[in-house]
Amino acid sequence: GKLYPWIFQTELLLPELKCKGGLLGFVTWFFSVMPYKFLQTFMSDFYLQIPFAYKKINVTQILTTTTGMGFSFISNYVLHKTFTFKSSGFYDRFKDLLR
Numbered sequence: 001g002k003l004y005p006w007i008f009q010t011e012l013l014l015p016e017l018k019c020k021g022g023l024l025g026f027v028t029w030f031f032s033v034m035p036y037k038f039l040q041t042f043m044s045d046f047y048l049q050i051p052f053a054y055k056k057i058n059v060t061q062i063l064t065t066t067t068g069m070g071f072s073f074i075s076n077y078v079l080h081k082t083f084t085f086k087s088s089g090f091y092d093r094f095k096d097l098l099r
Contacts (some may be wrong), residue, residue, distance in 0.1 A: 027075045032068025036061065 039060055047056040
């Protein structure tokens with residue numbers, strides 16, 4: 001059979017996840033690529049050589065990728081809180097449980 005990403009396999013159960021997954025992918029891409037391109041206009045990539053290793057690590061790419069993933073995490077939290085938890089009633093039940 002065909003291999004599909006997890007987000008498209010679940011669209012049969014929860015169709016709203018397809019839209020959310022696409023949005024999160026865009027957020028990760030945008031906040032990873034755009035800062036990287038912005039930094040490249042001012043400076044070249046910063047590489048770090050780890051002792052006893054053959055390859056150098058591109059610190060600029062690591063930092064911008066981590067930034068993109070951080071924004072994706074925040075976006076995921078907001079979308080879960082807004083759509084998934086509130087639309088299913090889980091958010092209200094969880095709030096009542098904590099009281």
